[in-house]
Amino acid sequence: MTRPLIHFTADTGWINDPHGITFHDGRYHLFHQYVPDSTVWAPNCHWGHAVGPDLLHWDRRPVALAPGDGDDGIWTGSLVDTPDGAVILYTSTVQPDLGRGRIRIARATDDSWDTWEKGAVLLETPDDLDLIAFRDPFITREGDRWRMFVGAGTRGGDALAVTYTSTDLEHWDADGVAARRNTAEREPVWVGALWECPQIIEVDGVHALVSSVWDDDVLHYAGYGVGTYSDGRFEAETWGRLSFGGSYYAPSFFRDAEGRPCLMFWMRGVEDHEAGWSSALSVPHVLAARDGRLVVTPHPSLEAARTGRADLGRVEGRAVDLEWTPREAGERLELRAGDVVVAALVRSEDAVVLERAGEDDWSAPHSGGVVRVVLDGPVLEAITSAGVLGGAVQPATAVRAVGGTMTAHFLG
Incomplete structure (x- = not known):
């Protein structure tokens, strides 16, 4: 099968969630879930890395983070570019309970972000929420501190965004549950029993939660809530969908070089197993709030x-x-x-x-x-x-x- 030209694919192997998309020193960095030796998903995920002058044309770089050093898998996470260098917080998974992850830190050791040094495990799955899953940290700056949201799901069917705060990215204080919704709630839109990659963000003066809808090991679609946010608590006023069909999943929020709020998705099913590659990433999309809902449009890089x-x-x-x-x-x-x-x-x-x-x-x-x-x-x-x-x-x-x-x- 012909490869796409402007949709990112791995040279060989499997990819899924994009994350850590950052404009730094005149070029974009793209990180993503990557299984180098397989065309189907496997738990030994790596962090792949690519760089480019825009959001359409990418040069593949060496793997940024690989299993080992106490990690059986390097799952989805977040990158922040600080005055002291780039920092990744990722989901560290260990067999046999892969769903209940740990949050671990890594720091860039060069200006190209090609090499990284793993640090300590900062957080374990909390014991007081009866969780079946805990993964996908998303980091944002909130005043004079950092805030983390982590996707989770309870045995009772509650999808959660668990939240923490920190002043130094190393030491985190638990701050409870930022958002919650039960899988039995289906109107106006069902958002599952676990939020993967939950991201609480501000778009056009409106607060929103963007997440991936998971239930019983089935990946459904990208959903969102629009509502109010204050001091670590999000209350949805309405729910909606960003994606339709069975391909789009795991939208990753970032801001482009001009500060526009953007998303890039994992696209399932775009693959050529004989050629040795599987999955693609979407083109970038600009996210906007309109009449109480979220809308996406292709990024201006396409017109350019x-x-x-x-x-x-x-x-x-x-x-x-x-x-x-x-x-x-x-x-x-x-x-x-x-x-x-x-x-x-x-x-x-x-x-x-x-x-x-x-x-x-x-x-x-x-x-x-x-x-x-x-x-x-x-x-x-x-x-x-x-x-x-x-x-x-x-x-x-x-x-x-x-x-x-x-x-x-x-x-x-």
Whole structure:
């Protein structure tokens, strides 16, 4: 299978959650979950590392953190760039209870962030919350101290963000539970029994919790809550979804060089096992708050990467940025390989449906207007008025709009 051009993949092996995305000294650093010797997930995760001048073009660097030294797995975490150097706090896992992680620190030992020195285990899974899972620290600055949120789930079905505070990133004080919701609560949106990668953030003056929805070892989608936050406590006023379909998961929050709030997702199912690689990361998206909900739009780096109007009869081996505006139900955007339609986006009365040959249909709500589509070989992303919809597709040789209007540009 053709590799995507602007969606990050590993040279070989498996990748999942992006994390630690940081602009530093004129370039971006991207870290991610990485299993070098497998095309399926395994618990011996590493932290992979890549650098680039923007958020689309990446050079792979040596592994930043690897199992060993008391870690059976180096799972998801967070990076902060301090005046004293870069610091990673990650989930250290140990067999056999991989779900109940420990929080461990590592510090960069060079300016390129290629080499890191592990430090102490700072936190163990707390004993007083009856937890089945504890992982994925997210670090943010709050006044004159640091605050950490850690994803957790209880035996009773409560999804939690457990919180801690520190003045030095080394010594952490427990501060209780920042947010909680039970898996039995399903309206207006269900957000599972465990929050993986919970991130409590401020966007456009609005506080939100962005998380990955997990239940009984099934990874569902990216969800969020919008509400109020004060002194380590988040109260949701409404809940929503950022992603639709079965591909997007593990959104990682970061700010770009201009300070815009952004997300990058893990995209499941984009893979070529024969070529030895599995999974991709999404293009970057800008996050905004609008009318009490969160919305995403492709990052301006995509427009900056446009190289000219696309010849939609010759898209093989190219990345394409499309703006499709369907106006009536039944209008379609078709991806073709020769005479065969391998995938299509179809406008219904209130949604956009992704149809793929031999696969289940996926859909995302859409209230009208432009559907932004990024086609990059074996991966498609469609951004509707409600969120992101996409995943693996058979590479197309041509694109055709059957109804609606469309503009398209090649990306370089």
